[in-house]
Ligand SMILES: O=c1[nH]c(=O)c2ncn([C@@H]3O[C@H](COP(=O)(O)OP(=O)(O)OP(=O)(O)O)[C@@H](O)[C@H]3O)c2[nH]1
């Protein structure tokens with residue numbers, strides 16, 4: 001029985017991660033399932049530092065294979081902000097709506113051709129023996145002028161991925177799971193998992 005702990009409390013992210021992880025684990029649980037009380041301070045300057053910290057804290061507590069995702073939105077016209085601050089962009093207790101409103105306010109005078117942005121996702125996986133693996137995915141797109149769509153989470157209603165004219169929240173979740181920053185990071189992670197679990201099938 002192979003168990004994976006996912007070090008996230010974000011339900012939107014957790015749902016996508018469970019869909020993307022594939023069949024390498026028999027049981028996949030997130031912090032909301034097994035330890036909602038743990039509070040990890042994300043004080044890194046990069047997605048890499050924060051993802052590593054989340055994975056390390058949970059691996060150290062439970063000594064089980066652990067996966068963490070640190071992700072966010074980098075907007076060209078804001079010099080890469082909100083970046084690692086994406087979840088806290090409008091304050092600690094703000095909602096997705098508050099964050100979107102703040103973003104659209106800041107971009108209100110920015111024309112269509114200057115609204116480029118990218119979602120970034122860094123995954124850190126720690127295997128049963130404590131070996132650390134990291135992958136990254138980027139999805140380019142642009143920021144819409146108003147929110148559209150009901151799917152997904154976070155900034156999805158205002159992010160239009162390159163090659164599409166609909167937002168992530170208007171696209172089917174299956175399409176998001178093929179082209180997103182998270183999907184790309186998982187493509188690389190699955191290659192690593194394939195190697196780990198082929199050479200070491202015990203757990
Ligand atoms: O529209 C979106 N579609 C996405 O696919 C996506 N991926 C990340 N984000 C945003 O970036 C923050 C990450 O911050 P984050 O990595 O610290 O996660 P979090 O604090 O929400 O949960 P946890 O995993 O740390 O427990 C999230 O809250 C979201 O606002 C996304 N928004």
Ligand SMILES: [Mg+2]
Pocket residue numbers: 042087
């Ligand atoms: Mg967080």
